[in-house]
Amino acid sequence: MNSQPQPPHGPEAEPALRPHSYDGIREYDQRLPNWWLNTLYGAIVFWIAYWFVYMIAGLVPSDGAQVDAAMARIEATKMASSIDVTNDDKFWEMSTNPVFVEAGKQTYNSLCFPCHLASLRGKSENPTAIGPDLTDTAWIHGGTPKEMYVTIKNGVIAKGMPAWDPVIGQKKASEVLAYILSYHKKGGTITLQAP
Amino acid sequence: MVDSVTTINSDGSRYFLYPADARGRFSLARRLSAYGLIVVYLLLPWIPVGGHPAVFIDIAERRFHFLGYTLAAQDTWLLFFGVSGLGFALFFLTALFGRLWCGWACPQTVFLDHVFRRIERWLEGDAVARRALQLAPMGPSKFARRAVKHLLYFFASLLITHLFLAYFVSLPELWLFMRAAPGEHWAAFLFVFIAAGLLYFNFAWFREQLCIVICPYGRLQSALTDDHTLVIGYDARRGEPRGRAGTPAAGACIACNRCVQVCPTGIDIRHGLQLECIGCAACIDACDEVMTKIHRPLGLVRYDSLAGLTGGVTRWVRPRTILYGGLLLLGIIVATFAFSSVQPANFLIYRMSGAAYFVGAEEVRDQFMVRIVNKRPTPATFTVSLEGLPAGMRQTGFLAPVTLAAQEELVSPLILLIDRKYYHGAFKFTVKVADAARTFSLARSVEFMGPDANLLTEDDHEKHRHR
Numbered sequence: 001m002n003s004q005p006q007p008p009h010g011p012e013a014e015p016a017l018r019p020h021s022y023d024g025i026r027e028y029d030q031r032l033p034n035w036w037l038n039t040l041y042g043a044i045v046f047w048i049a050y051w052f053v054y055m056i057a058g059l060v061p062s063d064g065a066q067v068d069a070a071m072a073r074i075e076a077t078k079m080a081s082s083i084d085v086t087n088d089d090k091f092w093e094m095s096t097n098p099v100f101v102e103a104g105k106q107t108y109n110s111l112c113f114p115c116h117l118a119s120l121r122g123k124s125e126n127p128t129a130i131g132p133d134l135t136d137t138a139w140i141h142g143g144t145p146k147e148m149y150v151t152i153k154n155g156v157i158a159k160g161m162p163a164w165d166p167v168i169g170q171k172k173a174s175e176v177l178a179y180i181l182s183y184h185k186k187g188g189t190i191t192l193q194a195p
Numbered sequence: 196m197v198d199s200v201t202t203i204n205s206d207g208s209r210y211f212l213y214p215a216d217a218r219g220r221f222s223l224a225r226r227l228s229a230y231g232l233i234v235v236y237l238l239l240p241w242i243p244v245g246g247h248p249a250v251f252i253d254i255a256e257r258r259f260h261f262l263g264y265t266l267a268a269q270d271t272w273l274l275f276f277g278v279s280g281l282g283f284a285l286f287f288l289t290a291l292f293g294r295l296w297c298g299w300a301c302p303q304t305v306f307l308d309h310v311f312r313r314i315e316r317w318l319e320g321d322a323v324a325r326r327a328l329q330l331a332p333m334g335p336s337k338f339a340r341r342a343v344k345h346l347l348y349f350f351a352s353l354l355i356t357h358l359f360l361a362y363f364v365s366l367p368e369l370w371l372f373m374r375a376a377p378g379e380h381w382a383a384f385l386f387v388f389i390a391a392g393l394l395y396f397n398f399a400w401f402r403e404q405l406c407i408v409i410c411p412y413g414r415l416q417s418a419l420t421d422d423h424t425l426v427i428g429y430d431a432r433r434g435e436p437r438g439r440a441g442t443p444a445a446g447a448c449i450a451c452n453r454c455v456q457v458c459p460t461g462i463d464i465r466h467g468l469q470l471e472c473i474g475c476a477a478c479i480d481a482c483d484e485v486m487t488k489i490h491r492p493l494g495l496v497r498y499d500s501l502a503g504l505t506g507g508v509t510r511w512v513r514p515r516t517i518l519y520g521g522l523l524l525l526g527i528i529v530a531t532f533a534f535s536s537v538q539p540a541n542f543l544i545y546r547m548s549g550a551a552y553f554v555g556a557e558e559v560r561d562q563f564m565v566r567i568v569n570k571r572p573t574p575a576t577f578t579v580s581l582e583g584l585p586a587g588m589r590q591t592g593f594l595a596p597v598t599l600a601a602q603e604e605l606v607s608p609l610i611l612l613i614d615r616k617y618y619h620g621a622f623k624f625t626v627k628v629a630d631a632a633r634t635f636s637l638a639r640s641v642e643f644m645g646p647d648a649n650l651l652t653e654d655d656h657e658k659h660r661h662r
Contacts, residue, residue, distance in 0.1 A: 015199050030199060031207035033408065035401075114592035114608045130560065130591065130610060160553040160562055167548075 082170055085153075091145035094174065095181030104179030107172045111164070120183060130160065135183045143190035149177050159195070200471065201461030202403060211329070212403065214312075215322040215456040219480025225299060229309040232300065237354075240361040246572055252363050258570075258602065267570045269541050276530035283523040285412075289419040290515050293426040297412070298474035303397075303405055306355065308459070308475070311398040314347045322456065345399060352394035356387045403460040407471050414470070422501040423510045427474055429454075429465040429496050430504050440489055447495050453485050454478035454496055464496055540577065541568040542628040542637045547608065551644045558612040559645040565592075566606045567628060569599035576631035579609065582638075583624040587617030596631055611643060615655065620648040 018027040053059045061069070083090060094100045109118060115131035116122045124133035132140060141151045152173045155163035164173055202210050242249040245263035252259050257268035266273065288295060297304060318340050319325045331337055360383060361369045377384040397405060406413060420426070429448075438445025448465070455463045457478055460471040464478045482496040500509040547562040554560075569575045579593035592609040599605055609626075621644050629636035645651075 015205070028198065031203070031205065033200075033203045033209070033404070034207040035209065035404065036408065037207065110605070110607050114610050128589070130612075155549060157549045160549060160560060162547045162549045162562070 083174065085149050085170070085174070086146045088145045091149065091174070091177055091181060092186045094178040095184075097178065100175050100178040101182045103172075104175035104177070104182075107168060107176050108179050111168070112176065115161075120180065134180050137189045138191045138193040140193050140195050143192070145177060145181060148180065149173065152177060200407060202407065209404075210461070212459065212461045213322040213326045213329075214459045214477070215453075215481075216316070217457040217477035217480040217484075219483055221476035222480045225476065226309055228299060229305045232305050233309070236302075237358055240358060240366050248361075248365055250362055251365055253365070254363055256602075265570065265572055266537065267541065267568070269568075269570075270537055273530075273533055273537070276526065276533055280523075280526050280530055283519065283526045286419060287516070287519040287523045289416070290421070290424060290519050291511065293420055293424050294413070294416065294472065294474035295425075297406065298476060301473075303410075304473060304475065306351075306394075307398055307402060310351055311348060314344060314351070318344050318347075345395075348399045349391065349395050352391040352398065353387070355394055356390040359390070360387055403471070403473075406473050407460060413473075416470070421513075421515060422507075423513055425498055425500055425509070426468050427464060427472060427476060427479060427496065428468060428499055428501065428504040430494070430499075431465070432504075432506060434465070434495050447486070447491055449485070449489065451485055453481040457481040468501065538635050538637055539569070539571045540575070540628065540630065540635075540637065541570060542566065542639065544609070544626050544639055544641055552646070554615075554646060554651070555612075558614055559618050559651075560610065560612045561643050561645070563609045563611070563641065564606055565609045565626070565628075566604065567597070567599065568604045569602060572601050574598060574600050574603075577628055578631060580627045580629070581611075581624055582627060583622075584611075585613070585617060585619075585622060587614035588612065613643070613645075615651060618645060618648060618651060621645055 016029040018029045020027065054062070108116075108120075112131075115129065116134055117125055117129055117131075119125055120134040121136075122129045122131040122133045124136060132138075137143070139148075141147065141156060151161070153163065153165040153170075155161045157163070164176075168176075199205070202212060204210050239250045240248045245260070245265075247253075247260040247263075247265070249262050250260065259266040259270075285296065315325065319328050328337060328340070357369065357373075360372075364372070364383070372380045372383050434446045434448035436444070436446055437448040437450040440449050454465065455461075455478075457480075458464070459475060459477065460473060462469050462471045464472065476498070478496050479498070483493045486493050486495060500507075503509045543566040544563050545566075547564050549562070552559060552561050565579060567577055567579075569577075576596045576598045578596045581590065589612050590609065591612075592607060597605060597607070621642055623640055623642050625638050625640055627636050627638045
């Protein structure tokens with residue numbers, strides 16, 4: 001039968017004791033495992049390297065700079081994908097594109113219908129409706145696409161039309177506008193109506 | 196010597212163990228149960244339950260699927276019961292059975308003893324052969340064996356970490372990650388390879404050091420166990436004094452040292468209960484095997500309490516087990532209540548941006564947004580109803596039931612108007628969301644805001660005078 005060779009500090013060897021004694025209580029003087037000490041030394045080396053890389057050499061940009069850079073990238077992407085919301089022709093073009101119109105209809109039917117009704121005819125269909133008719137030629141806050149876009153974007157706070165830009169963003173707001181414009185013809189009559 | 200750790204030499208270097216093979220009923224039972232646990236671990240992500248893997252902690256979608264039961268991020272608070280329940284269960288089981296967990300169910304032991312040590316045993320032979328190979332000079336044969344062993348170790352570690360990741364991303368996604376270039380899913384790639392590297396290091400080199408130095412559970416033992424807790428112990432009354440068979444007046448222990456040779460943490464169980472003991476029962480099998488050979492009764496080393504080992508009777512029911520059991524029971528009751536209170540939907544109502552209320556010619560108007568989340572894996576239809584409304588009210592939005600797809604979220608306006616004649620100041624009402632089948636309903640109290648009713652009346656009188 002094989003027998004384990006006894007480790008160097010086998011049964012006979014008492015561990016060393018520290019010299020002090022308090023009320024007869026003694027303390028062993030045993031070495032920590034080397035692997036344990038190595039984690040400590042490793043942590044110290046890591047700390048120095050980290051401090052040097054971040055604080056002294058600046059090899060890695062600070063957290064603040066990284067956040068700024070990421071925000072700049074997001075802004076750049078937003079700008080690159082945003083459209084010119086003052087271009088009436090663009091909106092009219094969108095209003096003839098079934099993909100845009102269908103997407104706008106989806107958003108309209110989840111957010112706009114309680115006031116302007118599913119028919120978009122608002123007060124014309126039902127005098128007790130909250131929102132005005134969006135299919136007739138009368139416009140309160142401007143009837144050109146770019147004016148209508150501003151109305152959707154910023155709302156009409158005094159009347160209860162919320163600012164939708166923070167809720168749905170430019171893409172969905174443009175789609176909703178395309179859906180509304182699909183009920184109109186480019187160059188149609190616009191009658192300005194008093195609020 | 197019990198005052199020092201066997202596996203750490205007095206100069207701090209590591210003393211490697213070559214535990215001998217133990218054969219017997221506990222070794223067999225432990226091997227079978229470990230294979231069972233490994234199979235469960237490897238298979239859970241493959242078994243679909245209710246359209247999702249049996250256990251799928253979907254971090255990306257914030258949906259947590261457990262055997263067909265789905266929780267959403269909103270239910271994270273239930274984790275409290277999961278964690279505290281595990282804690283109390285461990286307390287209770289520890290007070291009764293000591294370190295049953297360590298020896299039989301802990302992943303460290305399960306993978307180390309039944310996967311990694313098996314690979315080593317298969318390639319390098321038994322304890323004697325392994326130590327001889329360690330001492331042998333490096334040659335082609337030794338190099339080849341070592342290389343194959345470490346390759347297999349790393350492969351097993353990779354398998355474990357890949358399956359671990361599958362619990363969080365699901366297998367199809369994992370397969371997608373695996374076929375793509377590492378750079379495309381670099382975070383997952385790094386995670387799997389760093390974790391596999393740690394496991395490899397742990398199972399190839401670190402081994403029992405984790406249990407002895409790092410794991411806090413072993414350290415908690417002295418606070419959780421007592422003289423009536425089941426532990427693995429040596430019956431000193433029967434065994435001592437030790438002596439070869441035939442020695443007059445000698446005890447049952449023949450000092451064959453077999454129990455020490457098989458110990459994976461390098462202790463001598465005859466020194467009594469020690470921190471390093473992970474309760475693997477290898478020494479029981481080793482001693483029983485020897486006792487069988489020399490025709491002496493088994494159980495010189497056995498599962499027993501310290502009381503039982505010194506001739507007393509183990510008391511199972513004692514204040515400690517009653518307390519831990521009571522806490523566990525209380526936890527189970529509260530957890531059952533908490534889990535049954537989880538609703539299959541989430542609902543929120545808040546005021547639309549802009550003014551709090553609008554006063555029109557005929558009516559006062561409040562505008563709300565209602566957000567409903569269908570947490571079920573199937574489509575569901577919800578009705579929104581209002582309770583406690585005064586006369587003269589009307590509503591737009593949510594007049595008809597809404598149908599949400601599986602796990603869909605809906606945000607839509609709810610607008611309330613009250614005829615000025617009926618308006619007598621702000622009031623509270625209740626918004627209820629129920630599914631079409633009426634299996635549950637959620638309610639929230641909301642305030643309808645408006646101007647001071649007197650101002651509104653004065654305003655009306657003013658208008659009448661001007662007419």
